[in-house]
Amino acid sequence: MREKISEVFLEVFKREVPETDPPALSDDLILLESGLDSLGFAVLIVELENRLGFDPFSLANEAFYPRTFREFVEFYEKHKP
Numbered sequence: 430m431r432e433k434i435s436e437v438f439l440e441v442f443k444r445e446v447p448e449t450d451p452p453a454l455s456d457d458l459i460l461l462e463s464g465l466d467s468l469g470f471a472v473l474i475v476e477l478e479n480r481l482g483f484d485p486f487s488l489a490n491e492a493f494y495p496r497t498f499r500e501f502v503e504f505y506e507k508h509k510p
Contacts, residue, residue: 430481430509431502437476445469456499463498483510 435454442451442465452463465473478484485508486493495501 430506433480434477434502434505437480438473441465441469441473441476445472454498456497458498460495460498460501477505481505481509483508485509 438454439451442449442463445466446464446469449464452458460470474484474486485505488508488510489504493504495504
């Protein structure tokens, strides 16, 4: 799961922020400091739903806003159907 999320993240980043080098996707990467804006994250979530076949944000019973890349990946892993 982490590999696929990383792959899609980097693809979306390169498309949405072409003039900037993508960040290193470490566990402690703060998502708000990754270089993607809110529209970029929306595009990422849609792209991940298309590739993975589910959207954990609509499956979760409570709102959750991952702060780090690790929390983001864990959230997807937790809600994988």
